[in-house]
Amino acid sequence: MISNPEYNPMKPIPYGKQHITEADIEAVVETLQSEYLTQGPKVAEFERAFAGYVGAAYAVAVSNGTAALHLCALALGVDENTRVITTPITFVASANCVRYCGGTVEFADIDPATALLDVEKVRELLEGKPKGYYSGIIPVDFAGNPVNMETFRELADAHGLWLIEDAAHAPGGFFFDGKGGKQLCGNGAFANLAIFSFHPVKHIATGEGGMVTTNDEALYNKLLRLRTHGITRDPEQMEENHGGWYMEMQELGYNYRIPDMLCALGLSQLQRADAGLARRKGIARIYDAAFREAAGIETLRTGSAALGPEGETGHAYHLYVIRVQDRKGLYEYLRRHGILAQVHYIPAHTMPYYRGLGHGKGDFPEAERYYAECLSLPMYPSLTQEEQAFVIEKVKEFAGK
Template sequence: MKPIPYGRQHITQEDIDAVVETLQSDYLTQGPKVAEFEQAFANYVGAKYAVAVSNGTAALHLCAMALGVNEESRVITTPITFVASANCVRYCGGTVEFADIDPTTALLDIAKVRAILESKPKGYYTGIIPVDFAGNPVNLEEFRKLADEFGLWIIEDACHAPGGYFTDSKGEKQLCGNGKFADMAIFSFHPVKHIATGEGGMITTNDEALYQKLLLYRTHGITRDPQLLQENHGGWYMEMQELGYNYRMPDMLCALGVTQLQRAEAGLARRKGIAKVYDEAFATIDGIEVLGTSAEALSENGDTGHAYHLYVIKVADRKGLYNFLRQHNIFAQVHYIPAHTMPYYRGLGFKKGDYPESENYYAACLSLPMYPSLTAEEQEFVIGKVKEFVG
């Protein structure tokens, strides 16, 4: 059996043709494909505005900047995430506080967030960054109520969940990144994600003021808009009005994003099909626990809003299974090492034992291969090897 990774991109001839066409056009960056991708993505998630940036980490950083995170800011997020979800606060000089996870879903536990908020006077904390981990959507309606109660903003880290949704209290589907409950949401287009452009990211929001800040910050803080200029010396004139960054996404990657997005629903359906096969295979196997789905991600017809970026199981001998699978060319992966146990965050005062549910999850978790081009034969091979080891 050829190597089976935990995730991988799927590039078609249509993708290649779109990139070649853009390479042969007048624009490689800051051209029309950027706006085309932004509009298409905003439509896909149901948001008013979308801003394409160089990667998901840049998206998080710009969100923190736009919300005014500074040395006085204190922000709560989850330990079970890629470290960028927390690092964006540190980039702006703010303080990170972690809250533990719900052991059933590995999502940020809203009860634990509330306990942290209630331990300090109102105004002590500034914002929350929940993560749609593995593609499982956070119930942002509940987090919005909590945030409003304590005067907080919300950045939704939806890197794992384009096309995912939760069902709100009115029975309506709320797509990840639609901006109804979060101030901003961010996405990543890394090769293992649903939409692969090599590198790239997107910020979505319904707030026009935040949208305008994001546009400014992603391009060095420079504007050429005559309506925003403080002076105007002529057609060449531009002004640097803020300290921004070069976080632009080039046209050729946006061209790839446009064609990838056109297949997003088919890819999501395939991911759900793969997950169903795994679910059925492991349902009665002692020693394998499948990471659960939140109840809010289920619609009335039983469909799940889970976007299945990852398919995570938990086993007692995780390292043994990891090594066994690699011996058979199955390259499963671990997501994630709890952020608070990283040397950098330990240097800020965090320590092992601070968030036991996150650490217990980490000790047992393993992400199995999950990507649309995974064949039925390959998946059955993975299932067979997992069963062989556990049994």
């Protein structure tokens, strides 16, 4: 690492940003000049490539990650009789997808070491109610730190529940199962459905965009219909067929389609996803080394299941989070020096909307304690060594005071 405390960036250093190359631009331009801007061949091509990347049988590309979550809830039959458990430390879409369908959201506290949904807290909730009271669980691979989905699958099976893996932060992430096998986030081995996001600060950027992955063919076909107004053009799925023009609306769906030009960008970005992930892990190692012995700075641990032999890690590092006592002070100090660190996340149960549904401050002390101390430092593949050294210097400078 280059250590240069006098480095002064001419431009602010964000916590995350997209990286667009000439190859990306050429891919989009080529599609713009093609016959299709939407509902064309690039969508299916992106779906096949992404399914292969995460090791899933099927993938459905949609307009954004929130749409992906909503479609998952719809496909699994969430309604006003459904109760679902998720984490309070996530973007609110992880919970909102249940509310869109009229279901009830309940939260369980986090493991303070990882900030992931605590499986033992979920177990306590489930064992405190009769079987059938809850319908599903939505664990979140927060910051790119993969949840041990095998453990959650065992718990879900014991109580007859489905699982949606919110892997928006974790394409390319993985954990090791009980037999030592590498399980990629979103591969469908344990979750019924998984979702990803292609927002600009994510590993793969399409501007806006999302993906659902699954190994369940019936759910896959249902997602295809729900993505396009509940309509099918597949003669084998129709109740009747009037001819080549005929399409059949079989249920109430949505227009959650994604344009071909965004899928072209996604395909181009996917080609260097592994290189970007390797760079993120390299940045994390430098942060780890810098803060390991630093007084007043605590880093989140990688889940034990995501740690392999010889230091291999399945953490995908969408975010690099530290915890400090004076979080607001550090946040403002860094911004004065052009470092645009960010907070992820305000606990969902403390939002006015969820307080109005009966949740409240004090319900989940670990999540609230985490929120009071957390700060996400710059983490993206194009972050330079000089920029990272400057970030580290300023964080330590503040902590030293």
